[in-house]
Amino acid sequence: MDISSILQGGYQHPLSRSWQGRRQLTKSMFMYPIFITDDPDASVVIPSLPGQRRWGVNQLETFLGPLVKKGLKSVIIFGVPLTCEKTLQDGRGTPADDPSGPVIQAIKKIRLLFPSLYIACDVCLCEYTSHGHCGLLYADGTINTKPSVLRLAEVSVNYAKAGAHCVAPSDMMDGRIKAIKQAFIDADLASKCTLMSYSAKFASALYGPFRDAAGSAPSFGDRKCYQLPPTAKGLARRAIQRDMVEGADIIMVKPALPYLDIISDATQLASDHPIACYQVSGEFAMVHAGAAAGVYDLKTMAFETTESMVRAGATLILSYFTPDFLDWLEV
Numbered sequence: 001m002d003i004s005s006i007l008q009g010g011y012q013h014p015l016s017r018s019w020q021g022r023r024q025l026t027k028s029m030f031m032y033p034i035f036i037t038d039d040p041d042a043s044v045v046i047p048s049l050p051g052q053r054r055w056g057v058n059q060l061e062t063f064l065g066p067l068v069k070k071g072l073k074s075v076i077i078f079g080v081p082l083t084c085e086k087t088l089q090d091g092r093g094t095p096a097d098d099p100s101g102p103v104i105q106a107i108k109k110i111r112l113l114f115p116s117l118y119i120a121c122d123v124c125l126c127e128y129t130s131h132g133h134c135g136l137l138y139a140d141g142t143i144n145t146k147p148s149v150l151r152l153a154e155v156s157v158n159y160a161k162a163g164a165h166c167v168a169p170s171d172m173m174d175g176r177i178k179a180i181k182q183a184f185i186d187a188d189l190a191s192k193c194t195l196m197s198y199s200a201k202f203a204s205a206l207y208g209p210f211r212d213a214a215g216s217a218p219s220f221g222d223r224k225c226y227q228l229p230p231t232a233k234g235l236a237r238r239a240i241q242r243d244m245v246e247g248a249d250i251i252m253v254k255p256a257l258p259y260l261d262i263i264s265d266a267t268q269l270a271s272d273h274p275i276a277c278y279q280v281s282g283e284f285a286m287v288h289a290g291a292a293a294g295v296y297d298l299k300t301m302a303f304e305t306t307e308s309m310v311r312a313g314a315t316l317i318l319s320y321f322t323p324d325f326l327d328w329l330e331v
Contacts, residue, residue: 025307025325026329027329028073030072032075034063034078036054036057036079036080036103036105037055042059043059048281049284051320051323052320057105057106068114070323071326071330073117074118077107079122093151096128099162103121107162120196121168123167123169124169148171149173149175152179153180153182154183156193160184170198170201181195195249196249199239202228204227206255206258206286230258250316252275256277257309263312276315276317277309279317287321302324
């Protein structure tokens with residue numbers, strides 16, 4: 001056998017195997033998506049998302065306290081306005097930045113309870129509009145971009161003023177990163193709040209459990225005119241480059257596992273930016289379903305999927321597995 005054929009000597013020991021990865025999973029790489037509803041005492045199971053719940057602000061100390069003690073470093077908040085009157089939901093998503101609404105109340109509560117916990121807020125209008133789309137609409141039901149991005153910027157500023165460390169617009173409206181960054185500059189917040197862009201967010205079939213959790217399905221049509229087509233590698237690359245120029249501090253790819261090539265592209269295109277990916281609800285549910293069916297071990301597959309994201313170049317992973325990894329990475 002030729003000398004150059006021998007590779008196994010380099011990974012024959014568990015420690016030397018660990019050295020083969022460019023980066024290792026750490027607790028700080030995980031950001032936990034949490035659903036906060038406008039019922040302050042809520043603790044409601046989400047059937048399609050194993051182990052996940054919708055929480056009210058009065059439950060946050062009980063919910064997050066043990067996770068913070070285990071090493072939880074960051075969360076991303078999704079507001080779920082289930083009890084607000086339908087009359088409050090309108091074409092511009094007025095409840096999104098209601099000071100008494102779930103997101104702003106949760107920001108303030110978490111800042112008070114856990115001062116060291118990093119708080120990101122998803123910024124979108126779909127949960128708060130009467131039509132369930134991510135922007136404002138023309139009379140014919142198509143996206144009206146200019147007022148959409150202005151409204152998203154307004155919501156972002158109000159989240160930042162409430163104490164969010166990071167805003168993450170997931171709407172996929174053209175030009176919203178530039179509008180938010182300019183609004184931050186005008187409000188003297190540009191150096192105080194991180195802007196994490198869902199730069200390459202694809203129109204995926206993997207969002208079903210999330211839409212159940214957040215109540216964010218559109219009342220008509222779909223989102224294929226603003227979320228990216230799954231085959232559109234070039235369009236994803238252009239979106240990443242656009243958001244860099246417009247002022248994004250972090251670039252995100254969503255979903256993660258089917259788009260590892262886009263994560264890899266992002267690390268090359270945005271080599272000086274942190275690269276995030278979102279292991280979305282459908283990915284999480286699939287891993288659980290396969291484990292429940294005896295196809296594989298849950299922990300083993302959770303590691304394999306997330307480690308593939310790190311291998312592709314991700315430095316931050318938004319995942320519902322975060323509480324599990326706080327235990328698994330303790331060893």
